[in-house]
Amino acid sequence: MFLVYRVCMTEDSLPWVSLVVHKTRLQITQDPSLVYEYLPGTGLKSFIQASLELLFGKYSPAIVENRAGGVHTVGESGAFQLGAQFLRMWRRDAQTVCIISYQKESHGLIFQDLGFKVREYCIWDPEHRRMDSNMFLDVVEQMPSGCTLVIGNPVDCRLTRPQWAKLMSTMKSKQIFPFFDIPCQGLSTGDLEEDAGVLQYFVSWGFEFFCSQSLSKNFGIYDEGVGVLVAVALSNKQLLCVLSQLMSYAQALWLSPPARGSRIITTILCNPVLQEEWKLSLKEIVENMMLIKEKVKEKLRLLGTPGSWDHITEQTGTHGYLGLNYQQVQYLIRKKHIYVHKNSRINFTCINAGNVDYITQSICEAVLATKQAEK
Amino acid sequence: MFLVYRVCMTEDSLPWVSLVVHKTRLQITQDPSLVYEYLPGTGLKSFIQASLELLFGKYSPAIVENRAGGVHTVGESGAFQLGAQFLRMWRRDAQTVCIISYQKESHGLIFQDLGFKVREYCIWDPEHRRMDSNMFLDVVEQMPSGCTLVIGNPVDCRLTRPQWAKLMSTMKSKQIFPFFDIPCQGLSTGDLEEDAGVLQYFVSWGFEFFCSQSLSKNFGIYDEGVGVLVAVALSNKQLLCVLSQLMSYAQALWLSPPARGSRIITTILCNPVLQEEWKLSLKEIVENMMLIKEKVKEKLRLLGTPGSWDHITEQTGTHGYLGLNYQQVQYLIRKKHIYVHKNSRINFTCINAGNVDYITQSICEAVLATKQAEK
Numbered sequence A, B: 001m002f003l004v005y006r007v008c009m010t011e012d013s014l015p016w017v018s019l020v021v022h023k024t025r026l027q028i029t030q031d032p033s034l035v036y037e038y039l040p041g042t043g044l045k046s047f048i049q050a051s052l053e054l055l056f057g058k059y060s061p062a063i064v065e066n067r068a069g070g071v072h073t074v075g076e077s078g079a080f081q082l083g084a085q086f087l088r089m090w091r092r093d094a095q096t097v098c099i100i101s102y103q104k105e106s107h108g109l110i111f112q113d114l115g116f117k118v119r120e121y122c123i124w125d126p127e128h129r130r131m132d133s134n135m136f137l138d139v140v141e142q143m144p145s146g147c148t149l150v151i152g153n154p155v156d157c158r159l160t161r162p163q164w165a166k167l168m169s170t171m172k173s174k175q176i177f178p179f180f181d182i183p184c185q186g187l188s189t190g191d192l193e194e195d196a197g198v199l200q201y202f203v204s205w206g207f208e209f210f211c212s213q214s215l216s217k218n219f220g221i222y223d224e225g226v227g228v229l230v231a232v233a234l235s236n237k238q239l240l241c242v243l244s245q246l247m248s249y250a251q252a253l254w255l256s257p258p259a260r261g262s263r264i265i266t267t268i269l270c271n272p273v274l275q276e277e278w279k280l281s282l283k284e285i286v287e288n289m290m291l292i293k294e295k296v297k298e299k300l301r302l303l304g305t306p307g308s309w310d311h312i313t314e315q316t317g318t319h320g321y322l323g324l325n326y327q328q329v330q331y332l333i334r335k336k337h338i339y340v341h342k343n344s345r346i347n348f349t350c351i352n353a354g355n356v357d358y359i360t361q362s363i364c365e366a367v368l369a370t371k372q373a374e375k
Helices: A019-029 A047-057 A075-090 A104-115 A134-143 A161-174 A192-204 A236-254 A259-271 A272-302 A310-312 A326-336 A356-374 B021-029 B046-055 B075-090 B106-113 B133-142 B161-173 B192-204 B236-254 B258-270 B273-300 B310-314 B326-336 B356-374
Strands: A068-074 A096-101 A118-124 A148-152 A177-182 A211-214 A225-230 A318-322 A345-347 B069-074 B098-100 B116-122 B146-150 B175-181 B210-213 B226-232 B319-321 B343-345
Touching: A019 A177, A019 A259, A019 A272, A047 A068, A047 A211, A047 A225, A047 A259, A047 A326, A047 A356, A068 A075, A068 B236, A075 A104, A075 A177, A075 A211, A075 A225, A075 A236, A075 A345, A075 B236, A096 A134, A096 A211, A096 B319, A104 A118, A104 A148, A104 B236, A118 A326, A148 A272, A161 A192, A161 A310, A177 A192, A177 A225, A177 B210, A177 B356, A192 A225, A192 A272, A192 B310, A225 A236, A225 A259, A236 B075, A236 B106, A259 A272, A272 A356, A272 B343, A310 B116, A310 B356, B021 B273, B021 B319, B046 B192, B046 B210, B069 B075, B069 B236, B075 B106, B075 B175, B075 B210, B075 B226, B098 B106, B098 B133, B133 B161, B161 B310, B175 B192, B192 B210, B192 B226, B226 B236, B226 B258, B226 B356, B273 B310
Parallel strands: A096 A118, A096 A148, A148 A177, A177 A211, B098 B116, B098 B146, B146 B175, B175 B210
Antiparallel strands: A068 A225, A211 A225, A318 A345, B069 B226, B210 B226, B319 B343
16 A cells, blocks of 8 residues: 555545546647647746746736746756756855755755755654644754755645744845745645745745746646746846746756646636636545545544544645654554555545555554554 | 748648647547556656667667667757766766757757867858768867767768768777767658668667657657657666666656657557558658759749759758858848748748749849849
């Protein structure tokens, strides 16, 4: 039993694809008037615009003042690669990258390959089984001035608004450059605006930043890697300079990005009816996920598993921590053939009606076994 | 009138797409059993295998001995990016790249960005209006030992077999590493085997090499950038080492390549009926192109344009030189609004029944005008 898939799974253990994506894909394929030319280096203009509006909302100052732009990239790795190449060339005095993340991320390797010094910080508190927002604020205090700070899925950091304000003021004073990762907008809380809301604070505080926006996971277009490297600058003039540089890097990387996924997404986002269908499908999958988490917690309680399991339902998003220690994880892997990360992070959508009993029973056994061993 | 499009154009001035591609795309889209998971980092295995067999033939020693492999890349730029990253790391003592090409190529910029010294050589002889194969052999003699030599579309170089042999022996003795570019197999001569035949010589001489194989142009899947970086090693063991390195670079660049184009191509190549249809469509487009070239030559003759125009039909491929000088090109651009490269290279498929009269008339005027100016 493999619980660490990267993508959202359905009840039948298949990668989830929004139904409206299937419909739109078929419609586009049947369109006889479609021209299959190379896209421009930065991607479809309408796609970039639609993605930016999804991320910031139509009336964000960044969009109204024309100082947010983007380059279509091949997935989120492509976005980090592109952003990292830009930072290496244009922030030569700031070659340290700090990454707030839940596990060793491939993003770190991209920066490392390009010659950056990479420091990774984990803000999961295994004792209290929660994201420690104070730890977050503390580690930022210790970061070197002028570094780049990669913040993976900000909504999962669970900072309150005053805490974000404190963070931003520290970052301002230390001239830390933020590089966000929005890997699955809408799949964390089910609310598109809430999942990317943090970016609004940064815009309103007058930050420049990069953001890797992936649209593969929240539409279910995994096999085409649809990403955008979003750049927010302080003025339209600055933005154009940044974009022109990014375009030349993108051309060297892949000349022009794959078009199909972006066509599907643009069609959905630009059509209010299709967009509504898509949003409903997102809500549905998130509700399913919450139900599964509730079930896991309830079953663990009924089995009399020692300890509190509230952290399971308190975490947002498809991926989260079971809150087990190393011995318990080893027990699951070796004795039960349930494969989870060694920090007990799993993809909750891999659990379904067919396997929830076996999984909760095994977790219970694992916890009891290690409790006994401790005695 | 824009005659420098990168892709093959139809009579109606639209990018050419093989009909069988449309059919297959629709069939794949309607397949309810298709799983839209991320592809592995190197791409679909069956796609790589089919591409290699297309390039080398099923019974090439490189394939039979399991020492040819490939990584699915995002277009040919992606292939050069990946290959260049590998060479930078693993051939540290050989940081010069020589490029045989017909114009300043974007490939040169990719190598340059990665810190290579790039030298470009043009082997078009404007006086005799032909590829000068002796010049090719001469410039290779002058190249530094141990450099990388990029050979763009080898069939266009028009070397005879003994000339290739001479070239290979020079390259062997100077330990020059070949990096081929096969941008549109089948579109040069209409014969798939002939277009990539040179690679066979290099395999039989025991060369290791890279080859960027693009399948976007010869299938008409421009908007998805379907490329393969092909690696031929001296043994299977060496090949596996190379591929494992390439995979880690590819993961940092785009994690997993876009799947759709490769699925279409695999379906066509693995089905003899579809493959035959595709080959016929290739033949058709090449015959059309030859017809257009004949027409251009004939019309220029009938108009009494001074000089010989045999070089137009002697060149293979969609792109070729008109054989005009700088003044004549300027005349076409400024007075006739016919846009061609300053070296007079054009895409012949941009000429069709609707514009051939205007174009030949203009060329004739341009030549006469400069002749008069010379007097």
